[in-house]
Amino acid sequence: xxxxxxxxxxxxxxxxxxxxxxISEAKNLCRKGQGHFQALFTERTKxxxxxxxxxxxxxxxxxxxxxxxxxxxxxxxxxxxxxxxQTVGINLSKKIGATIDDTxxxxxGLLMERILNGKIPTCTLDDVRNFADTSVFxxxxxSNSHPRHLSRFSYYPRGEKRQKSYEEERTCMVVDVRxxxxxxLCSNYxxxxxxxxxxxxxxxxxxxxxxxxxxxxxxxxxIELGTILKKTEFGVIFPGxxxxxxxxxxxxxxxxxxxxxxxxxxxxVIPMVGHYNMRGFNQLMLGQTGFINSVSFQDGKATxxxxxxxxxxxxxxxxxLVIGSDPLSSLPFGTARALAHIPLIAIDxxxxxxxxxxxxxxxxxxxxxxxGGTALRMDxxxxxFDPITKSERLSDEQILTRIMEAI
Amino acid sequence: MSVELKIACFEDIFQYEAGxxxxxxxxxxxxxxxxxxxxQDMASLGVKDGDxxxxxNEISKIVVAAKTSDDEPHAGLAFMINSVWSNQLLRDxxxxxxxxxxxxxxxxxxxSQGEVTGLSEIVQRMRA
Amino acid sequence: xxxxxxxxMLLPKTNCKKCGLPTCMAFAVGLLGREKKIDECTxxxxxxxYEAKLKKLHEVMAPLENASETGLIIHPEKCFxxxxxxxxxxxxxxxxxxxxAVGLGPEGDKVIxxxxxxVVLANNLKECxxxxxxxxxxxxxxxxxxxxxxxxx
Numbered sequence: 001x002x003x004x005x006x007x008x009x010x011x012x013x014x015x016x017x018x019x020x021x022x023i024s025e026a027k028n029l030c031r032k033g034q035g036h037f038q039a040l041f042t043e044r045t046k047x048x049x050x051x052x053x054x055x056x057x058x059x060x061x062x063x064x065x066x067x068x069x070x071x072x073x074x075x076x077x078x079x080x081x082x083x084x085x086q087t088v089g090i091n092l093s094k095k096i097g098a099t100i101d102d103t104x105x106x107x108x109g110l111l112m113e114r115i116l117n118g119k120i121p122t123c124t125l126d127d128v129r130n131f132a133d134t135s136v137f138x139x140x141x142x143s144n145s146h147p148r149h150l151s152r153f154s155y156y157p158r159g160e161k162r163q164k165s166y167e168e169e170r171t172c173m174v175v176d177v178r179x180x181x182x183x184x185l186c187s188n189y190x191x192x193x194x195x196x197x198x199x200x201x202x203x204x205x206x207x208x209x210x211x212x213x214x215x216x217x218x219x220x221x222x223i224e225l226g227t228i229l230k231k232t233e234f235g236v237i238f239p240g241x242x243x244x245x246x247x248x249x250x251x252x253x254x255x256x257x258x259x260x261x262x263x264x265x266x267x268x269v270i271p272m273v274g275h276y277n278m279r280g281f282n283q284l285m286l287g288q289t290g291f292i293n294s295v296s297f298q299d300g301k302a303t304x305x306x307x308x309x310x311x312x313x314x315x316x317x318x319x320x321l322v323i324g325s326d327p328l329s330s331l332p333f334g335t336a337r338a339l340a341h342i343p344l345i346a347i348d349x350x351x352x353x354x355x356x357x358x359x360x361x362x363x364x365x366x367x368x369x370x371x372g373g374t375a376l377r378m379d380x381x382x383x384x385f386d387p388i389t390k391s392e393r394l395s396d397e398q399i400l401t402r403i404m405e406a407i
Numbered sequence: 408m409s410v411e412l413k414i415a416c417f418e419d420i421f422q423y424e425a426g427x428x429x430x431x432x433x434x435x436x437x438x439x440x441x442x443x444x445x446x447q448d449m450a451s452l453g454v455k456d457g458d459x460x461x462x463x464n465e466i467s468k469i470v471v472a473a474k475t476s477d478d479e480p481h482a483g484l485a486f487m488i489n490s491v492w493s494n495q496l497l498r499d500x501x502x503x504x505x506x507x508x509x510x511x512x513x514x515x516x517x518x519s520q521g522e523v524t525g526l527s528e529i530v531q532r533m534r535a
Numbered sequence: 536x537x538x539x540x541x542x543x544m545l546l547p548k549t550n551c552k553k554c555g556l557p558t559c560m561a562f563a564v565g566l567l568g569r570e571k572k573i574d575e576c577t578x579x580x581x582x583x584x585y586e587a588k589l590k591k592l593h594e595v596m597a598p599l600e601n602a603s604e605t606g607l608i609i610h611p612e613k614c615f616x617x618x619x620x621x622x623x624x625x626x627x628x629x630x631x632x633x634x635x636a637v638g639l640g641p642e643g644d645k646v647i648x649x650x651x652x653x654v655v656l657a658n659n660l661k662e663c664x665x666x667x668x669x670x671x672x673x674x675x676x677x678x679x680x681x682x683x684x685x686x687x688x
Contacts, residue, residue, distance in 0.1 A: 023652070030616035030618065147618070
């Protein structure tokens with residue numbers, strides 16, 4: 001059995017047969033996972049300095065040199081690396097007084113913070129399968145982002161207290177700006193909100209839960225929604241980027257709603273983290289620094305704030321190490337541009353816009369396939385995995401250790 | 408002729424798959440450099456399915472292919488898949504003093520005679 | 536999916552009974568249920584005046600030709616590989632109570648639906664509850680599909 005590292009569900013029931021240069025047969029792997037495993041064979045990186053192929057040792061030496069000489073280095077990425085690699089990364093940033101940040105600072109971070117700090121109650125995905133009778137996808141579309149979410153945990157499978165499952169004992173609801181594929185599966189319970197309209201929608205629910213009539217929106221449906229929420233025995237909300245981007249500095253409102261729901265019944269929240277080990281990075285950082293992301297170790301102490309997030313740090317850094325991420329593709333133009341103007345070290349199994357722009361490219365093994373390790377699923381469950389194929393490429397952990405030794 | 412639209416981004420499994428095969432392929436660009444427009448908005452712009460449109464805001468301007476959205480009517484709002492194309496339009500300033508975050512995209516959309524903005528062009532802009 | 540009326544409009548509409556059924560409408564229904572073949576309407580095949588209609592009839596019936604006996608058609612190019620159908624199918628659930636019933640991929644080979652190479656694959660269709668003397672209108676797989684990758688004719 002193999003574990004898929006394509007998303008933060010970390011499915012462990014994958015049966016894979018590889019032949020030279022291709023997947024011969026794959027069982028239980030969704031289309032997203034299949035794509036992720038295909039990446040074993042396409043556009044693999046080679047060690048490079050200034051666009052010319054070099055030896056691995058030379059690339060690592062150059063990377064160490066750049067980081068050693070940088071005054072304000074930035075270490076970014078992390079959510080596609082194992083806990084073991086992340087641990088070395090955090091140690092490296094302490095050693096060189098770097099700023100370290102991962103993709104959560106512009107993604108699920110605002111929510112993850114409150115969950116990991118205990119302000120918003122959470123549970124495991126196994127709890128969801130066994131007990132949840134209401135699953136709410138808020139600004140998330142698992143059918144496209146976490147394809148097996150509904151079939152493994154949140155809607156279709158049977159569970160201890162949900163033997164009759166989706167047919168009689170589970171309700172699935174979607175709150176989104178568009179009628180996504182997931183919304184089509186539960187179109188009776190699809191609530192469309194306008195862009196940036198989530199705060200108002202939240203307030204309407206709070207009003208309805210207090211037994212009052214909301215001022216805006218489809219009053220009848222909102223009252224119906226309130227009734228379902230009140231009758232729920234064990235509800236779970238899965239917020240995605242859509243909700244978090246919309247609420248941003250109004251996350252208190254969501255915290256208030258969850259607290260209010262828990263006065264009436266039981267409601268938990270699990271963040272719909274994208275990359276397979278974002279949560280791992282957040283939890284490691286929390287344990288070591290008290291913050292889940294965006295930390296500077298300059299002057300030997302941990303400083304946290306928006307200035308330390310990649311969006312801002314990219315503009316004040318004089319060198320950056322990017323691991324398992326392609327910020328030139330995935331971050332806003334301004335941040336991407338800032339990164340493209342400083343010496344970059346890219347550790348990545350595959351070619352990307354970032355590796356193309358990097359001064360140093362270090363090819364890495366794909367976790368879960370060529371390298372083993374441990375990661376935290378979106379619900380915090382620890383999942384360990386072994387490699388399924390041999391590779392000459394070093395794992396993230398090995399590369400970072402070598403860089404650290406060379407500094 | 409252009410209309411101001413809000414743009415919301417979303418994930419698509421087929422575009423992801425194409426990206427895992429190659430982020431530099433025509434297929435990936437064809438699946439990513441697309442904007443889903445409401446029928447009414449398309450009509451008011453005189454734009455047909457497959458026509459090119461210029462999407463422009465204070466951050467950037469890009470040319471992408473217009474596609475008719477099959478969602479319920481949503482005039483004033485368009486959808487783009489989360490990709491390097493949509494990220495060209497995203498602001499990167501802080502939401503407020505204490506919270507990093509990115510506001511939604513607002514952009515002017517109008518018909519274009521140009522070709523879809525290629526990756527190399529986008530990279531050139533980043534390096535400029 | 537094409538309907539009986541659409542098929543009827545492409546037939547001679549003479550109720551000549553050469554196919555063995557009393558009316559052309561009955562033949563249309565028979566075609567849809569795959570109990571009859573287009574060739575059994577001999578006037579349609581033999582008479583030149585029906586040439587255009589015959590061609591169109593073959594066109595609209597083409598998707599059904601790929602359907603299994605239970606009428607199941609899979610469009611793998613649309614499939615997300617999400618496994619909703621694998622977990623919803625009552626035959627799958629009964630065959631794999633510790634696997635498909637609880638969200639995992641099947642271990643054995645008595646299941647009808649499984650996800651292979653990223654998309655759904657159907658087997659053992661004669662076990663499907665829509666088939667056979669005690670057939671029921673089960674639609675667990677089609678109702679749970681996010682992309683209409685699986686449908687019944």
